Amino acid sequence: MTLQAITDRIAAAAAAAGRPAGSIRLIAVSKLQPLDRVQAVLDQGHRCFGENYVQEAAAKWPALRDRYGPVDLHLIGPLQTNKAKQAVELFDAIHTLDRMSLAERLARLAQARGQCPTLFVQVNTGAEPQKAGVLPDQATEFLAACRGMDLAIAGLMCIPPEAEDPAPHFAMLRDLAARHGLTGLSMGMSSDFETAIAHGATHVRVGSAIFGARTPRQGAPDPGAAGDPA
């Protein structure tokens, strides 16, 4: 699949949902992809990418930004608190705010820097024990705590359970966001981004459908749904 094919499918899904195509941001997920594939997508003019690992992104993107100019970079993998500083310096958005200790750390960094990446709170819509994210029934309390720290939250993010129909999870995330007055919805991957758009996704995270299959990380499973700490 090419970048153009994906943007066409996004436009078609948006039209079917009666939404402007410009209301959906395509995050091209470049984790574990060979550099030439990433450069091919940059050469086509795309400037919005997602990475799962702080280390991998830090090794890759400063040079690419020097060469290609500003690139909107999104962290979509779990973030260890001790890598928060590096993450806020590198990323324009963090989609995986999932716990109080990280919120406190990000709030302190935001205060010191006078700026903060765009933040999404990850919600574990399937209440899966191995998956990161705040539980749906803890979201209200967590969002209130973020507000109390002056931490601006742009929206919610979810990764539906792998073997389930994603639609009810997207609907749950949309309703939860609406209830809290949040407009950002980070949901939808290669296999289900059209369904996510039908449910109001504002940010879709598409990797393998654009770049092809990933090279697995040595000694680690493919960082898909569950992910492991960045």
Ligand SMILES: *Cc1c(COP(=O)(O)O)cnc(C)c1O
């Ligand atoms: C890897 C990953 C994606 C992209 O997955 P594809 O199936 O390759 O599109 C999206 N979101 C998260 C959180 C990921 O870890």
